[in-house]
Amino acid sequence: MPDKVFVGSIVLPDRVIDQGFVLTADGIVQHVGAGAPPAGETHGGAGMLVLPGAIDAQVHSRSQADQEDFIWSTRSAAAGGVTTIVDMPYDAGDLICTPGQLTAKAATAGEQARVDFALYATVAPEDGAAQIPALIEAGAAAFKFSTFGTDPKRFPRIPPHTMHACFAAIAPYGLMAGVHNEDDEMVRAAIAAVRASGDTSYLAHGRSRPPITEALATAQVYEIGAATGCAAHIVHCSIGRGYELAAAYRQQGHEATIEACIHYLTLDEEEHVRRLVGRAKINPPIRPRAEREALWRHLAAGNITVVSTDHVSWSADRKDDPDMLKNASGAPGLEVLVPLLVKGLVERDLPLSHAARLLAHNPAHLFRLGGTKGALAVGRDADVMLMAKSPYRYDPAASGMNVVGWSPYEGMELPYRVEAAYLRGTQISAGGQTSAEPGTGRFQRPLRQAA
Template sequence: MTQSYDLVVTNARVVTPDGVTSGGLAVSGERISAILADGEQPAAKETIDAGGRYLLPGGIDPHVHFRTPGLTHKEDWAHGSRAAAAGGVTTVIDMPNTQPPLIEPELAAEKASTVSGDSLVDFRFHMGVTVDSVENLRRLQPRQATSVKVFMTGHHTAPNIIRDPVVLDRIFQVAAERGIRLVLHAEDDSVFSLLDETQAPPTGYDAYESAHPRTGGIVASSRVIELVRKHGTAAHILHVSSSEESDLLKAAAKAGLPVTYEVTAHHLSFSAPDTQRLGARIRLRPAIRCEKDKGRLWDAVMEGSVASLGSDHAPHTVEEKLLAVADAPPGLPGVQELIIALYTGMRRRYPGMSTDEAMRHVARLTAEGPADLFGLGGRKGRIAVGLDADFTLFDPDVTWIMAAKHTYAKVGWSAYEGWTFTGRPDVTVRRGETIWDGRDPEQPRFGTASGIWLDAEPAVPGGFTAQRETSA
């Protein structure tokens, strides 16, 4: 008897860990059942003709702030997950700095219950830690979280800062004992406090970057490396912004330390003069650096030093962004723009690169890397038989101008408004269900909000680094 599938995709360029081939895939239930050869078209309840588009693994954004609970005037899961789906992202990992913060392991199930029924995409959480909650990490189970966010400095929505070196040392020790991966906002608060004693706060965005200099990130990254060396803790540094930090972290990984790092799309897209021009739209922590830093981050991305790309999707309302320079909160919406901005940047910076090669980089940075880091590789992150049928059909050639009307984040604006993008996810499928269909730009369609709270494997210190070196 000829097998019939639930969903078949044909006429695609399929991006797998082994390369890019023409063909398609077949889905039974929620899993990938077969990778199809070019021209193969078995019977199915539903067939999608990809029309030559690239079939990428569904994006995993490991760095979003969907603001639930307590800050849902800025963002919520209904809007945030729509933005994710429209951007080709099928899984997100949410940050803990909400109101109240997610610092009690038992609250993870309560948060998952709140989110369920509102999310188009599957999800996990990073746990938080405060000066008074370090011992909570000993109760943390992989079902609740396999990673813990540490703020070494703070801002408007991140008040729980770890300043005391004794407390920071204890966090690294407990995390190592429990097999927890630390994810860190690695800027040293004492550096900024010292500078604030001798300089007035900036009154304009021309001085914003110099008021929040790279020194904070370099000092903090150095401290993290020494603590990793001492305790063997797996540490992943978020939104690295400078060439010095990138080079330092690359050296630490080369020395065999379980240190990895993330770069954001906005640190690859913008440079310091853009902050003067766009002001609060790209007011960020860490700040946007100079063109030299952006170039070095691109080098690190392309050579494989960067473990993952994250959006740091952190929306604020227009009214909040219009406050005075000292009061406007840092952060921007970015989950929808993540894959698009990465691909557009590659096309512009490396015009001789083939589309196949560019798509392999996209898959590595936005799917494979995050899946390996955060214990999701057993079901997410790759186009392979037996894994979840999470994928996006990406048109690599379409050129379009980003406008506010295209955005799905609750705040309704994008830092990329007016940008000419190349490439766009036209269809996004999560566990076999189409959750975004934008092939008709005038009538885009979303699926059902049936995203689930995922299980994950515990963090393995050095696992990602060792895996990459073995395969190199």
């Protein structure tokens, strides 16, 4: 593969190099510098942002049967500058809880994916920790559990004693355990109270899952992590209190990380949930505007580990029930993850280096992919994204890059556009259109220590 030189403002996790360049060869970063670029096939130019390809830490490609799959999720990803996705283990009709299931999913995804991918694994409650060593051997990048039982087969609750055993089994391998953080008993009591009140409005979902349900589950997860020595991760947090807890556990010396989905940084209950109703139903819920702004203060303070989408492309009929609580939870976002975060940073006058850290550097570390992914650094894969200041209004149907034509972000004006993305030095999208074919992506196994 010939040398490529990416020219522009190089966005790194700790700084931005104006008038910089990234030299790549054979799909690997060879040099990062400032000033006159070396000879080579040139991409970008003055005024262009050069960022590492994003890693979306939370994607649900298969939540709805016969809907999205990796064919479409990775098409959206490539168009939006996301060069690696980490897919969740809760597939329609298939809980990814055995090495055979993980291996089969990796094989199918390898045939379909247009970008690289890593896979979460989970456990069946009745198996406990028994399958964890074999799942790690099969290539699981991390493990996902839930303190809330969304579905007893597809998305089960893992009780504290079982979770403790699982964390203890994962810890020797140095991998991370991520948890869906809502207290089961409190949520069920709150849902019953909302139902009894007769409330079916846009406010019903937030009332059925109040902030305390998140805080209690978050504290439980971090305590189990502290007791077992396992890296404990909260996969989505909508409340400022959760980030305070994570920071406190880190100060005590524990590996306690936490994730802010882009919807919690972009949407609010007063405007967006009120207008979109079921299309803005997500677990945990979109909170009031004051809570959203608290999350931005935590981002500026360095208390957020990664930003992700929690992407899921439900068909519209599963999001448009007038009874708020009857709608499916979740929303698509892969195509605009990077532009939405950059929009928020620009509007709040925060450094663009946050984007490189939260969307690439930190996710690569979290999933133990830092040997190859997550940075414009010598020896890493040449996963590169070019962005230009080119304001536009997002239209998910018009782009053609999504399996569904709706999005909670439809109509938002985004100041920067993803102009092109490259996976290991090969262009996979340009002008918002994905060119990579299915099968381009590779299964990414984590670097792990011997148990």
